[in-house]
Amino acid sequence: MVKIFPSILSADFFNLEKELKQIQNDADGLHMDVMDGNFVPNISFGNPIIKAVRNHMDMYFDTHLMINNPDLYIEEFSKYSNSLTVHYEATNHLDRTINAIKEKGLKAGIAINPHTSIYLLENILNIIDSVLIMSVNPGFGGQSFIDYSIDKIKDLKVLIEKKNLNVSIQVDGGVSKDNIKELFEAGATEFISGSAIFKSEDPANEIRKMKDRVK
Numbered sequence: 001m002v003k004i005f006p007s008i009l010s011a012d013f014f015n016l017e018k019e020l021k022q023i024q025n026d027a028d029g030l031h032m033d034v035m036d037g038n039f040v041p042n043i044s045f046g047n048p049i050i051k052a053v054r055n056h057m058d059m060y061f062d063t064h065l066m067i068n069n070p071d072l073y074i075e076e077f078s079k080y081s082n083s084l085t086v087h088y089e090a091t092n093h094l095d096r097t098i099n100a101i102k103e104k105g106l107k108a109g110i111a112i113n114p115h116t117s118i119y120l121l122e123n124i125l126n127i128i129d130s131v132l133i134m135s136v137n138p139g140f141g142g143q144s145f146i147d148y149s150i151d152k153i154k155d156l157k158v159l160i161e162k163k164n165l166n167v168s169i170q171v172d173g174g175v176s177k178d179n180i181k182e183l184f185e186a187g188a189t190e191f192i193s194g195s196a197i198f199k200s201e202d203p204a205n206e207i208r209k210m211k212d213r214v215k
């Protein structure tokens, strides 16, 4: 089943309530981009925003931690999210990080930067729930999709099938109705999209159009 997770980074923060209420019936969850100005060259928002949204929106929350040393913050971020996605490149002890997330009862995802090989995840695929293929260099919304990400999705799907695992393939960055079909055919089933949804005239309809393309 295909899922669409709008990234709130591209929403109008002054009108966040209106922005999120208009997509809540069509989106399958919300994607929260947390950036520390260290792992990535940008600072976004932290747990107070996620908590505030959580108090008013009954949706699945996937928090994408673009922060160094995620282990230090798992306890805090686990309070208001359903899944935490940490970067392969941001921690030296990924197995420990994954276990810490799962001990909190959350789903655990690993994100990899465009240059990072999917094969580096080979030995931990059986203990995670999802792999997030970054199809832009993390740090900003509204960037162009990096084409070689499609081959990474295809290779990852082969690897997951070879191991007979139930790991979802997510893709994040430059995703829109124009490329979703190709990404779906490559093997992704969970799509994170910010600017294509929130910068459109009718965000809910944009999500429906994306889903129509992969029916």
Ligand SMILES: O=C(CO)[C@@H](O)[C@H](O)COP(=O)(O)O
Pocket: 007, 009, 010, 031, 033, 064, 066, 136, 137, 138, 139, 140, 141, 142, 143, 172, 173, 174, 175, 192, 193, 194, 195, 196
């Ligand atoms: O994690 C990130 C960026 O670092 C993403 O989640 C973006 O927020 C997606 O935005 P678009 O590329 O769809 O505009």
Ligand SMILES: [Fe+2]
Pocket: 007, 031, 032, 033, 064, 172, 192
């Ligand atoms: Fe993200």
